[in-house]
Amino acid sequence: MSSGIDALCDRLQTYLTSDQVEEVRRAYLFSEKAHLGQFRRNGDPYVTHPLAVAHILCDMHMDHQSLMAAMLHDVIEDTGVSKEALTSEFGADVAALVDGVTKLTQVHFNSKAEAQAENFRKMILAMTQDVRVIVVKLADRLHNMRTLDVLTVEKRKRVARETLEIYAPIAMRLGMNDIRIEYEELGFQAIWPMRAERIRRAVLAARGHRKEMVTSLEVAIGERLGAEGIKARVEGREKHLYSIYQKMREKQRSFSEIMDVYGFRVIVDGVDACYRTLGIVHNLYKPIPGKFKDYIAIPKTNGYQSLHTVLKGPRGVPIEVQIRSEAMDAMASNGIAAHWLYKSDGFTNTSQTRAREWMKSLLELQRNAGDSMEFIESVKIDLFPDEVYIFTPKGRILTLPRGATPVDFAYAVHSDIGDTCVAARVDNRLAPLSLPLTTGQTVEIVTAPGARPNPGWLDFVVTSRARAKIRHYLKDQQQGESRDLGLRLLDKALSGLGSKLDALPEKRVRKVLGELGMTDTEALLESIGLGNQVPQIIARRLVPEDDHPAVSRTVQRQAGKGISIRGTEGLVVSYARCCRPLPGDEIMGHLSSGRGVVIHRHKCRNMAAESRANPDKCVPLRWADTVSREFQSELRIALANQRGLLAVIAREVTDSDANIEHINVEEKGSHHGVMQLGLQVRDRIHLAQIIKRIRILPGVDKVTRVKA
Template sequence: MTWTLTEADPKNYPRKFLVLLDAVRQYNDNIDHDIPLLWKAFQFAQNAHMGQFRRSGEPYFEHVYNTALILTDLSMDTITLCAALLHDVVEDTAISEEIIAEEFSPTIAFLVKGVTKIGGIKFNSEQEQQAENFRKMLLGVAEDIRVLIIKFADRLHNMRTLGSLPLVKQRRIAIETRDVYAPLAHRLGMYRLKMEMEDLALKYLEPRIFNFLEKKVSAKREELEAYINNFTGLIEKKLRENGIEAVIFGRLKHFYSIYNKMKKQNKPFEEIYDVLAIRVIVNTVAECYGSLGYIHQLFKPIPERFRDFIANAKSNGYQSVHSTVIGPGGKLIEIQIRTHEMHKKAEVGIAAHWKYKESKDNDDSLDKHIQWLRDLVDMLKSDSTNESDFMETLKIDLFKDEIFVFTPKGDLISLPKGSTALDFAFAVHTEIGLRCIGAKVNAKIVPLNTELSSGDQIEIITSANHSPSYNWLKYVRTNKARSRIRKWLQRNEFEQSVKLGEEILEKGLRRLKKADKIKEVRERYQELGYQTLDLFHQALGKGDLTLRDVVNTLLDESEKPGDSEFTVDKILRPFTRTTQGVTIQGLDNVMVQFAKCCNPIPGDDIVGFITRGRGITVHRSNCKNIPKIESEQDRLIDVTWDLKGGRTFIARLNIICEDRKNMMYDIMAVIREMNTNMLSVNFDVEGKLARGQVAIMVENVRHAGRIIAKIKKIPGILSVERM
């Protein structure tokens, strides 16, 4: 991106920037120091969004500019305003987070990244639990509360301009605003934003009701304004007579509040009497209670409608004294009495706690407000007096070990912190977990052991030909995933053992020329102590039961063959490739063959198995095939590596990767770079992924490890494992 920064000169400022600057001056007397930074962000955003237009036809810059203007109503600091102006740059242009950090500051880049991450999340469910999880997730993602405040302003302006979007999008965004953003704004005490969000949501979700209320209020506006002026005049006079200076104003309760009262009380608009709210703003807490007494002298209070939120502040920090009185003409009117400081907090909530830190003093007691996280936790810890408040006992600490991620359809799933894409797959559905070969996180293909973060959107890639491995147990966090994997592996081992046992029985008896006894043996399996035929076959396959045991127990003495006929190599047909490189109990020149089931290479722990007439087969110590032969302990033997320079061994690698151009070339380039040979390669393509096996020659485990590490660094490689 190339752009030219115009020097900060008031003569060159456009009108829009001057309007923004004037708004900031209303609460920040020291803005002059920050003007160059704010002007730079203004120009940068304007240039970055040049040529981009919203669906309404207005330039896109209007949206980010108005987002910043909304934040001036909350008295936000310059850093936040800059981030607001830039909040869509990373998402909607080619400019990266790194460029923002370089041009402005890491803090501004951090805020922009946070808003971008929240913006990529779509809430598509009307379920209450989903909404609560979504709100918790937003708090978790917003490590700096300013991220959330910017997002509120962004959402409010989007709601103000929602009419230009298709009806389906209008409804989705309005539901999200009503169920997620407005309650969260309420929970953080930001009532001004909360009320406007709710009214705008009502406008698009219940247009008939909204229009009805608008007409009713419009028809009575003059009458209501006259009533409010008369009522507030009486109060002002009474307080002035008693030496209390007060700012008093009245308003009609917002449409969404009136609508809820109509629903809750099951009454028409005309029968909802407490639609007026009067605010009395005074200087001190003592004057709050004094004003309450004088007002009660003027108008009869309704005792059960009295609430003291000064002595017992709400959990979001809200403080006021509430009292409903019977005003002139019998109207019920709610009066809220508070100090000027309480009023500011009531309007902007937690935003009032943010103060630009100018002091370098590290004394927490002198810089209380800058500790926004402490303030937030303290507020959320407090007992709420309002049962309907969102997540009354919520603290950030309560969900620090929890993340919230999304399916491609927008459904939200809660997982423990540290969960991987594989955990997510099993959380969605067991079958998806069992068949997954990769995942897309935020549209980028990643390995299954990729750790997830709150706000990620995950799509699982599956294959009907793929199945779990023991390695999966190393990188799953959830009990569900771990138990499902173990259950599948146990079932699969059982099935494989049964299949192998059937083969050992049939081929063994046929080789012994006892094929006519196969049916009889299978009918008499219970005599060997097994309850089912499958358990009998499994025992044969695992090596818990040998063919010799079967023959000796079930056949007559005259039918039993000699011991030499029971050689394991004839039944299991071990591989015949031989090589040297191991020492067997100090003996040399012994015929050795390496098991192809596990392909041991120098550096692996190994064990030997004596095969009559064929020397020794060497397995890895953890080879899954060893249990099939362990019953013959006298044929297991210790073996050690005894290598001389130049000797190489076969290592077989299982690889899962993206199916992209030149992927195979990149893999072969790594193998050539590591100065080794590739014996064979075989890949199958499944959707957007490819998986297969590569056989290479290596010197030892370290050599194989270096090659695997290099291959893993190739873009698009998801996993590499030795077979």
């Protein structure tokens, strides 16, 4: 294999020093020795793979440490060489790069998906420390994709699908468009070979018909620019198989419709020439309104810059034109790798800055994510930003994914603004927090000191940052509330045995915690509050019958009063939808694993069934003297089909200081119907007042409260 490393070193001499090239050669020889006796599936010595990865990095003019890491990237995983040994031999930087790309092999996972998620998480965290980790990994994955044909069909499709879902979007996010396109083409061929072949044949057939048109358009654009004194390179853009397939699927267009559009790229000297070129091509062919995008003034998230316009060409054919400078073109192809390919150019600073900002947001995501699977799902959301550009009141531009809402915007500005957001003004008008934003809008967030994230926001936010922050807050809130509820439940159960938690011997508490596999009392209380442990059973374990005296009738009577429900318990107390309990109703609760206490009316059929099946999980409850919230209730109204009656009923509800949540009317013949009316009321008395007002209305036959 000496000829292989010699050829690479000859290439490296064009941009690295002799000492650096020798360091790369030394890493290769170390890798060759470590992988001795190991072969790839096609029968080649294993070292051919790291050598091929290094060649890919050489194309990007990556630094010598990245090339050394490419040579060594599998030695920790496959040969038993330790990170410490690599550090001693090649230095901490190279060892850290290798470790960042290495999979976790010493940890047991419950599933392959979980293992992949944790490996991805490890790589992303290493990438936040050094962006070269992901560049090496992308090159490694590219060579694996180029040699997919030696794998079984099932494994080939799994690797290709992972590449399309994760690595292609990462390459796009980092502006490495050439690698992204090759990933997509190879992945498409591996997963849908028949579809890829059909589209390839259709493209070849269409190319012959298009050649004359493409040539004439290239000449026409080039000649007009030359006449205006602009030095330019005009290139026809070839459509890629996967992008054709995606457009056919997503836009529901036929192959001929997509191929009827002619794409061109015009490369000029600088920014000023870009805008002059735009004016010239708009004079040459008429622009199609609404199809112009200026990514020079407002670059994409990955640093991509270009002017995009669509023109109506000869015989009405649409012409897509991208106009950019040489530096922008290099950026579009190589993304952050352009930093190494064109070190002397300052234009790569923007890409580096944006990449660092994105990686910083990933670090924040992983801190808030509950586990690796949640983290990888959050990152997937972040990897598909079909963007909108939103202005702050001070004129700062924020890039958000399409469909983003004012809540997403608030969290993009700052976490504290998102947490305390109560309203939003979009273009100086009050707007719902769930409103999808569009490019060019100015958004101002209204905050309040005591406000907190709403669980309902999870139904409409689209950014991973907002989702992670809301979940993190709710998780912390749920933990606090579940501990508080768990303490109340356990103390109530202990009081029935004539004891309380503070009075129990510490030794006894530690013994029970050990039996349950818990580290501290807070974990026990949280588990009880979430419904995962039954307080009565825990109480009997903490106070065995032999250890406590006979309990007096007074203590038993006090224990039987039930836990007081204030309505402010939050996430660990929920109200059953089957019977919709209200303050004033007799209530019972049952412990539901992971949800805490679910409150039912005492006479609810579901509660009765739960009492028979799991009596230990049933909890006596009572309403507090003051309950500070509104509750859902539902009325069933039999009424005549009378014009205007619905409006009259709605007015009566509003005049009673209640809110209507939903209305559903079902006709029962031509003259009568039944209305299901969902309300928000304060208590049972409030509901009774509403029923009384509706019952006396002309046309209303009967009003009943819906109950299980």
